Amino acid sequence: MLSINHLAVILMMVFALLLGVILITISALLGRVKPDAKKLSVYECGIPPSGENRERYSVKFYLIAIFFLIFDIEVVFLYPWALIFKHNLHAGPFLLIEMFLFLGVLIVGYLYIWKKGGFNWTS
Amino acid sequence: MGMLLNAVPILVWVERRGSALIQDRLGPNRVGPFGLLQPVADVVKFIFKEDPIPPHAHKSLFLLAPIFALVPAAIAFAAIPFGDTLELGNRTIHLQIADIHIGILYIVAIGSLGVYGILLAGWASNNKYSIFGALRSTAQVISYEIAMGTALIGVLLVYGTFSLKEIVYLQEHVWGIFLQPIAFILFFIASFAECNRLPFDLPEGEAELVGGFHTEYGSMKFALFFMAEYLHMVTLSAFMVTLFFGGWQLIPGMLTVADWVGIATYPKSMGLALLKVLAFILKTSFFALVFVWVRWTVPRIRYDQLMSLGWKVLIPLGLFNILLTAILLYIGWL
Incomplete structure (x- = not known):
């Protein structure tokens, strides 16, 4: 549809x-097409390129990607709750307590990552 | 069908707004009055420039990347309402390209697709600077997306709807910034990081990475990345205005001025609708200007500072804001 x-x-x-x-x-x-060897070489501030083009990079980038997955899924879980929260205020404190438990677990994990040094870029 | 026909001039309008912003500098003042025709000259130059595809690059991905960057930037705007309803004859037109009932999710989803263009460009270029720029950019955008997501949850708690149209209607008396000041600060900072602008422009930090992910790009392909960045800025400004500054709701005092000039009275509904569109444009332009303003004011921060700001300051602040908002709503203070 x-x-x-x-x-x-x-x-x-x-x-x-x-x-x-x-x-x-x-x-x-x-466009004008007039390629030559210098123009087509890998750009490296004018000096002849050295070493591999795809160098090894820091494992931190992977770590950040994994943290992102965890926290983004958490945010996605929070969206439906945030959407209905205002319309169900009369239903008692159940919604509030439920989400506080969820966030509590998340915050414990967050503090664990922090203490382990997961957020320190230079270590 | 009427909506669809209306979408076409709106599209042109979006494109114009994107490119008009690029003029925002004193520099070019030779082409046309006040250098107003400079972008035209730039486009001509872009077209006629030599555009070599480096033999070391992955050819098809190298060509695809700029288009991948442009498309999400261009379509994210669709969900933002830029005016109230407009009465034309016996038709009522909502001034919004697509009235999507999950507008917030749509913009967040489409906005983050832009990363693929950058990542593809960096990888396909097969150049050290490009790949580092792309990696930095990806890590930065995904980190700040969480901060933005937590800010949006605060907003969502207050409004209780995903639809941007309804959110604007709900702000008739009180603008969102007064209900969610912390969320606004989070969103404001995160949006600079999301579109790789200074002080968070590490992906393209000229002094360190030459051009970052678009080092090997030239000619029109570079122009497409440039357009994507500016469109992204405009969209985020408009999104910010819609969530926190009442969208197309009139700026206080505007009606008085309009009455004094006599615009609002002429064809009553028409004048008012146009005035609301004007209010939206004014607000959005203001925030787009702030983007440019901040760029020339604030120095670039270091990468480790960027990461600790995102993960150690903004995300806890966002979680705190969610808890605070939920409690305040529950007690009935909000």
């Missing part, structure tokens, strides 16, 4: 895609 709103988004997407493709094509067709 496509509503007019979905169509508008899809139309915009197609428009943006076409814009990108057309602009790149025009510039590829009209």
Whole structure:
């Protein structure tokens, strides 16, 4: 079921895609083409490139990605709760306590990561 | 169908706003009056520039990356309402490209798709600077996305709806910033990091990484990254205005000025609707200007500072804000 709103988004997407493709094509067709060895070499501030292009990088980036997964899923779990919270205030403190327990577990994990030095970029 | 036809000029309008922002500098003043035609000259130059694809790059991904960066930046705006309803003849038009009932989720989801363009560009370029820039950018964007997510939960608690249209209606009397000041500060800081602007522009820090992820890009492909960045800025400003500053709700005093000039009275509903669109444009332009302003004011911070600000300050603050808001709502103070 496509509503007019979905169509508008899809139309915009197609428009943006076409814009990108057309602009790149025009510039590829009209641009001056005069490559030489120096121009096509790997850019490294004008000196001849040294070593591998894809160097090894810090494991910290992986750690950040894993923390992101945990916390982002937590945020996703909080969204439905936040959405209905205001409309169910009359139903007693159950919703509030439930989410405090959830956040409590999360905060314990968060403090554990902190104490283990997971957030220290230089260590 | 009427909505769809209306979407086309709005699209053009979005594009124009994106590119108009790029003029915001004193520099070019030769082309046209006040250098107003400079972007046109820039585009011509971009088109005619040589555009070599480095042989060491992954060719198809290298070509695809700029488009991947542009598309999410261009479509995220669709969910933001930029005006109240407009009466044209016997039709009522909502001034919003797509009235998506999960607008907040839509913008957050589409906004974070932009990372793929940057990551692809960095990886496909096969260059040290590019790949470091891309990695830094990804780590930064995902870290600050959590801060932004926690800020949005505070907002959501207060409004109780995902629909941006309803959120604007709910701010008729009180703007969101007075209900959620902490969330606004979090969102404001995180949005600078999300679109890689100074003081968080480490992915492209010229002094360290040449150009970061777009080091090997030139010509029109570079221009597309540039456009994507500016569109992202405009969208985030508009999002900020919609959540915290009443969206298209009139700025206090605007109606008085309009009455004095006599715009609001002419065709009553039409004038008022246009005035609301003007209020939205003014607010959004203000925040887009703040982006530019901050860029030339605040120095770049170090990468470890960036990470500890995100993880050790903003995220705890966001969690605290959620707890505080929930308790205040429960006692009935909010």
